Amino acid sequence: MNEEPTGGCALPQQGLPAERVLDEIHLLRAQDRPTHGGQLFAYVYDPAVPGLDELAATAYAASAHVNGLDPTAFPSLLAMENALVGAAAELLGGGPGSTAPEVVGSVTSGGTESLILAVKAARDAHPEISTPRLVVPASGHAAFAKAAHYLRVGLDVVPVDPGTLRPDPAATAAAIGPETVLVACSAPSYAHGVIDPVGEIAAAAAAAGVRCHVDACFGGWTLPYLRRLGVPVPPFDFAVPGVTSISVDLHKYAYAPKGVSVLLHRDPALRAPQYFAYADWPGYTMINPTIASTRSGGPIAAAYATLRHLGDDGYLRLAAATRDAVAGLADAVRRVPGLRLMAEPESTVVCFTATDPELDLFVLVDELTARGWHTQPQLSYAGLPASVHLTVTAAVATRVGEFGPALAEAAKAVRAAGPVVLPEQLRTLAGTLTPDALTPELVGGLAAGLGLGGSAAAPPDRMAVVNTLLDAAAPALRERLLVEFVGLLQRPHW
């Protein structure tokens, strides 16, 4: 077996000393994008608070082997879960003295699981509906589509206005039918950071007697603080009549390590169908509020420690730093001719597109990467142009001044290089190929030509050609191509 520190094979003939193993992990980690330092605008949420990582890691270790499967066996975990749910409920318009005093919830592994469970609860509340359906804006997170797919719930997608990037409430109301079990909206949407018209959508859902879920996975922990800082945040939480459930991810803007989200319901009756219970076997009766049964206490304890340490005043301070960073980044974008903000920032996303074909966005992303700034390209979709997404966290605040010059310099380099021109054959292929016509040989050839897969453990730094190819393809072909490409990466390298 391979004993090189390459991640080749995890099981050596003989066990290795702890120090050596940690060295291996640090070597592997050195290949990653930087999780700290305020230059990575997706995937990570960094408050840049000294000592917080160490605190969370210690708390994680203290509870890593505790099992959330049985809250009676591990009351420590039950207490911490209830405390997290209580904090989220109070922040989002529920709890004592509010109009939603009976809010309850569950701690899940992340936003996707929270959304799947919101859809499951809505579906299972209506066993009489044989073909349940979910109404969701086109800007809703892809996890709603995943929930619909896993749970065999039909998906009714309401388009978003290309100007406001929001769904029309009247169109949303019109999409609600007798089989609709849930209407969803976002506060804010991930892609563009805009807040949907929650009040009108929730009213339409309530009028039809249907549940309404607000996906605040991304923004649920910052919007209340931004509001306190004077930002005009429209009503989006349990203060809005008709909102029946809300999701908020603690591993995003609550700055907890990965693996923690909270799904809240307005009352216990709404939550009841979320549980899975099974007593019809000879083992223990299984009662699960979440998809996983055995659950590590690590992420929950780490989140608990993070909230206790940062406190309400800490989150307010971090939200102020983030608000200032957003303003600075948006100004930097406005100063580059040929770039346009997709929307005026109203939360913690800065998203921009190009108005000048010479300013190829995918090349711009690569040029920024080459300068140490890691942004997220978004492909064009249903009349919306390709764009660049920046998730802004508090750590960015100290780096904003450097971003403007880097962006201007990157844009200059893009203009000098010119846009990506796909070979005619590839462009035709992307425009005409149907997903089922993709053969392994074709994918292998494409991947090799694009520098993907093979024996390389990681994709290449320059992705503009790949992104241009994907952008030219319809969503179904994009999905299939990426499944194949990622499949090439996710293989053991013996």
Ligand SMILES: Cc1ncc(COP(=O)(O)O)c(C=O)c1O
């Ligand atoms: C609005 C929104 N909903 C859901 C999710 C899914 O969250 P996760 O990646 O934790 O599963 C995200 C992730 O970015 C999000 O932004």
